[in-house]
Each structure stands twice: as C-alpha cells, then as structure tokens.
Amino acid sequence: MSGLYLGVASFLLLTIVVGLIRIVRGPTPADRILAAQLFGTTGVAALLLLAQGVSSPPLRDVALVLALLAAFAAAAFVRRAWTGGEE
Amino acid sequence: MRAAIVRAGLLAALWWVLSGGAWSSWLFGIPAIAAALYLGFRLGSGGWRWTFAGAVRFLPFFLWRSLSGGIDVAWRSLSPSLPLDPDLIEYEFRLPETPARVFMSNAISLLPGTLSAEYADEKVRVHTLLRGPGAVRELERLEERVAGLFGLEMASRGDRA
Amino acid sequence: MTVILNALSAALILAGAFFFLAGTVGLLRFPDVYTRLHALTKADNLGLGLVVLGLLLQVESLSEGVKLLVIWGLVLAAGATAAHLVARTALEHDIRLWRRRE
Numbered sequence: 001m002s003g004l005y006l007g008v009a010s011f012l013l014l015t016i017v018v019g020l021i022r023i024v025r026g027p028t029p030a031d032r033i034l035a036a037q038l039f040g041t042t043g044v045a046a047l048l049l050l051a052q053g054v055s056s057p058p059l060r061d062v063a064l065v066l067a068l069l070a071a072f073a074a075a076a077f078v079r080r081a082w083t084g085g086e087e
Numbered sequence: 088m089r090a091a092i093v094r095a096g097l098l099a100a101l102w103w104v105l106s107g108g109a110w111s112s113w114l115f116g117i118p119a120i121a122a123a124l125y126l127g128f129r130l131g132s133g134g135w136r137w138t139f140a141g142a143v144r145f146l147p148f149f150l151w152r153s154l155s156g157g158i159d160v161a162w163r164s165l166s167p168s169l170p171l172d173p174d175l176i177e178y179e180f181r182l183p184e185t186p187a188r189v190f191m192s193n194a195i196s197l198l199p200g201t202l203s204a205e206y207a208d209e210k211v212r213v214h215t216l217l218r219g220p221g222a223v224r225e226l227e228r229l230e231e232r233v234a235g236l237f238g239l240e241m242a243s244r245g246d247r248a
Numbered sequence: 249m250t251v252i253l254n255a256l257s258a259a260l261i262l263a264g265a266f267f268f269l270a271g272t273v274g275l276l277r278f279p280d281v282y283t284r285l286h287a288l289t290k291a292d293n294l295g296l297g298l299v300v301l302g303l304l305l306q307v308e309s310l311s312e313g314v315k316l317l318v319i320w321g322l323v324l325a326a327g328a329t330a331a332h333l334v335a336r337t338a339l340e341h342d343i344r345l346w347r348r349r350e
Contacts, residue, residue: 001254001257001306004258004261004262005261008261008262008264008265008299011265011269012265012268015268015269015271015272016272018276019272019275019276021276022275022276022284028338028341028343029341030281030334030337030338030341031281031284034275034281034288034334036330037288037289037292037330037331037334038271038272038275040323040330041271041292041293041295041296041327042268042271042272042292042295044296044319044323045264045268045295045296045299045300048299048300048316048319049261052303057107057312060312060316061105063319064315064318064319064322067319067322067326068322068326070323071322071327071329071330074329074333074334075330075333101318103311104311104314104318107312153290153297154294156294157267157290157291157293157294157295160270160274160291161267161270161271161274161291161294163274163287164270164271164273164277164278164287164291165273169277169279171278171279171283171348172347172348173280173282173283173345173347175345192332193332194328196289196290196327196328196331196332197289197290197293197324197328199290200286202282202286202331202335203331203332204282204335204336204338204339205335205336206332206336212339214282214285214286214335214345216286
C-alpha cells in the first residue's frame with residue numbers, strides 16, 4: 001500500500017504545481033490569494049498520505065499545523081496584502 | 088457552569104487526540120485547556136447552542152450535499168463546454184439568530200453551486216454557478232436543517248416587511 | 249478481510265485524487281475568481297474527505313482516527329471561511345463577475 005500512498009502524494013504535489021499557473025497569471029489579487037486555499041487543502045492531503053506512506057505519524061501534526069496556517073494566511077492576505085492597510 | 092464543564096470536556100478530548108494520549112503531555116495540556124476556556128468565554132462565543140437531534144439530521148444532509156457539490160463542480164470543470172451560467176443573488180434569512188446565520192453562510196459555500204460572497208446580518212449575497220430557482224431551493228433546504236440544528240423557529244416569509 | 253479493506257481504502261484515496269485534479273482543472277479553466285473559488289472549495293474539500301476516509305480504514309488507534317477527522321473538520325471550516333473572505337473582498341474591490349452572454 002505504501003507505493004499507492006506515495007504515488008498519490010506525488011500526484012497531489014503535481015496538481016499544486018500546475019495550479020500555480022493560475023497564481024502566476026492572476027489576473028486579480030483575488031486569484032493569487034487562491035494559492036493559500038490550494039496549498040492548504042491539497043498540501044494537507046499530501047502530508048497525510050506521506051505520513052502513512054513512510055510510517056511517520058509526526059507528519060500528521062505537520063498537516064494539522066498547515067491546515068491552521070493556511071486559514072490564517074488567507075485571512076491575513078485578504079486583510080493586509082490586498083487592501084494594504086488596517087481596517 | 089454546565090456549558091463550561093462540557094466545553095472543558097471537549098477541549099480535554101481534543102488535547103488527548105492531539106497529544107496522542109501521552110501522560111506527560113498533560114503538563115502542558117491542562118494550562119492550555121484553561122487558557123482556551125478563558126479566551127472562549129472572554130470572546131463571548133457562547134451563542135452556539137445546538138440540539139443533538141438536530142445534529143443527527145444535519146450531518147448526513149450536509150455530507151450528502153457537499154458530496155454532490157464536489158461532484159457537480161468537478162463535472163463542470165472537466166466538461167469541454169464549461170457549463171457555467173453564474174449569477175449573484177440575495178437571500179434573506181428566516182433564521183432569527185446571528186450565530187446560526189453565520190454558520191449557514193459558511194455551510195453555503197460547500198453546497199452544490201452556491202458560494203456565500205457577502206454577509207450582512209439580515210441577508211447574504213450568494214454567488215451561484217447556475218442561474219435559476221435551483222440555488223434558492225438549495226438555500227431554503229439548508230436553512231431548515233440549520234434551524235433544526237440550533238433548535239430555532241424560523242420567521243415565516245409573510246412576517247417580513 | 250485486509251485485502252478488501254486495502255482495496256476499499258485505495259479506491260477512496262484514488263477517488264480523492266480525482267477530485268483534487270478536478271479542482272486544479274477548474275482553477276485553471278473557470279473564467280473568474282468567484283467560479284474558481286467554487287472549484288477549489290468544493291472539489292478540494294471533497295478530495296480531502298475521501299483521502300481521510302481512505303486513511304481511516306488503515307488507522308491503528310482511536311486517537312489517530314479522531315485526529316484525522318479533526319484535521320478534515322478544520323480544513324473544511326477554514327476553507328469555507330477563507331472562500332467567503334476572498335469572495336467578499338473581491339466584491340468590495342468591484343471585481344466583476346463573469347456572465348454568460350446570450
């Protein structure tokens with residue numbers, strides 16, 4: 001099974017890389033913020049598969065932290081990086 | 088007081104899960120739980136009262152609709168003709184309370200074809216992938232389930248000005 | 249028994265991968281930020297859900313399983329909130345939504 005986990009994890013990383021085309025192209029800042037969403041969800045899935053594939057449970061905690069950070073990143077992007085100021 | 092005990096129990100369960108059940112971790116766990124309890128009440132998130140029966144009905148509904156939502160959007164993105172006809176609609180809440188309304192606006196985005204785009208206390212603006220009455224029907228069904236989840240009575244449409 | 253469990257687990261994980269692929273395709277093909285948000289939020293969250301279900305069939309302890317579910321729930325809630333924030337800010341900045349011309 002570990003071959004499957006690692007294979008799917010690599011495939012997910014590939015979908016992130018391909019998704020980056022949108023981030024580069026934009027055209028609006030909102031389109032670029034989608035990177036946080038893309039990395040958050042897909043990255044968490046890839047890390048969970050990796051944790052199983054290489055039998056390394058601590059990677060699950062990394063996934064958990066990534067899930068938390070992605071949420072904050074999106075909120076921070078929207079508030080600061082885009083509007084460029086405080087509310 | 089009961090709310091505090093229930094919440095402390097849930098937080099302790101969460102800590103147990105996160106720490107993988109190691110005894111020594113409670114040295115950090117207990118202060119963390121205390122801090123979370125304090126912050127929770129300080130920030131006043133006490134309005135989330137839900138009923139067990141409502142949750143039993145809500146969960147399968149929500150899982151089923153978000154499954155359909157994923158299948159629907161996957162089909163649209165892979166279909167060569169790109170079957171989209173987006174629209175922006177306004178939906179007036181019948182739910183009487185703010186926490187339930189906020190909860191509903193979040194759930195909207197996981198349902199088929201709807202995305203909550205702007206929330207103002209009385210109503211929510213929803214971006215839809217498809218023009219037509221389907222989205223409103225979807226929202227009405229969700230609202231009924233959310234009302235059940237929070238054990239709330241909904242205002243009837245006629246009561247509104 | 250393990251054979252069936254493994255097969256089911258593999259099927260769920262592969263189905264999950266399919267939805268991640270669909271999400272990325274939508275992100276690239278959909279015409280504006282609002283429609284792209286639909287694709288990312290719904291397809292990716294379903295993808296993660298299926299991957300988590302597939303992994304749940306393989307867990308060795310209760311706390312491990314609950315942790316997977318907590319992660320899923322967290323991503324679900326965070327994703328929905330982030331999608332709303334981005335859509336709202338896009339509207340505030342008058343980013344026009346794409347409409348089909350008749």
